[in-house]
Amino acid sequence: MSVKENLLHIQQDIPAHVRLVAVSKFHPAEAITEAYAVGQRVFGESKVQELCSKYDSLPKDIEWHFIGHLQTNKVKYIAPFVSLIHAVDSERLLAEINKAAQKANRTIPCLLQIHIASEDSKFGFSADECLGFISSGRWQTYSHVQITGLMGMATYTSNTDKIRSEFRQLKSLFNELKMKYFGENDYFCELSMGMSDDYRIAIEEGSTLVRIGSTIFGNRNY
Numbered sequence: 546m547s548v549k550e551n552l553l554h555i556q557q558d559i560p561a562h563v564r565l566v567a568v569s570k571f572h573p574a575e576a577i578t579e580a581y582a583v584g585q586r587v588f589g590e591s592k593v594q595e596l597c598s599k600y601d602s603l604p605k606d607i608e609w610h611f612i613g614h615l616q617t618n619k620v621k622y623i624a625p626f627v628s629l630i631h632a633v634d635s636e637r638l639l640a641e642i643n644k645a646a647q648k649a650n651r652t653i654p655c656l657l658q659i660h661i662a663s664e665d666s667k668f669g670f671s672a673d674e675c676l677g678f679i680s681s682g683r684w685q686t687y688s689h690v691q692i693t694g695l696m697g698m699a700t701y702t703s704n705t706d707k708i709r710s711e712f713r714q715l716k717s718l719f720n721e722l723k724m725k726y727f728g729e730n731d732y733f734c735e736l737s738m739g740m741s742d743d744y745r746i747a748i749e750e751g752s753t754l755v756r757i758g759s760t761i762f763g764n765r766n767y
């Protein structure tokens with residue numbers, strides 16, 4: 546199946562309130578151009594250098610999302626144009642994004658990455674760390690970032706009950722934060738969860754942003 550067919554198939558599978566981030570990492574600009582031609586405008590990348598060179602060579606109405614682990618020393622390269630940073634996993638990184646955003650004269654939307662999987666290799670705040678940070682109020686001093694929601698990755702497993710329960714925990718943390726700390730701020734509204742193998746479960750559990758790569762573009766050659 547072609548990129549175009551895969552994309553149209555997934556678009557039909559996703560309800561209108563859920564946005565599709567087409568994860569184009571490790572795929573060439575031509576693959577993005579194919580998806581762009583059938584109307585896809587939101588793309589996700591996980592390497593700074595790759596994102597910058599694609600940004601330079603592709604149409605400027607693309608909304609670029611950074612979905613991978615971001616090193617503080619590389620924030621400055623993407624700060625001028627990135628639309629959403631999905632995986633902010635420390636206050637230190639948030640502070641760095643704030644600084645770079647200020648220099649670039651903009652406010653950058655960010656999601657806090659929450660560790661919900663049982664593998665310990667994955668980055669992110671624990672639910673308690675996240676509650677601690679948000680309840681401290683310190684996030685409000687970072688005037689050039691806007692925390693628009695949470696992101697998480699479920700355990701890589703065929704046990705769908707486990708995946709569902711991890712997504713449910715993330716949604717429940719999201720609800721708690723929204724109710725206690727973001728109440729009147731409508732912008733706290735995004736829940737980035739779901740990839741090729743688990744996006745249907747994620748949508749059932751309240752995802753607003755699914756990050757789908759291989760189902761659209763095929764396998765990646767690392």
Ligand SMILES: *Cc1c(COP(=O)(O)O)cnc(C)c1O
Pocket residue numbers: 568570591612613740741742756757758759760
């Ligand atoms: C690569 C990646 C994806 C896409 O994964 P697929 O299984 O190819 O859909 C989603 N989210 C993150 C954070 C990724 O790094």
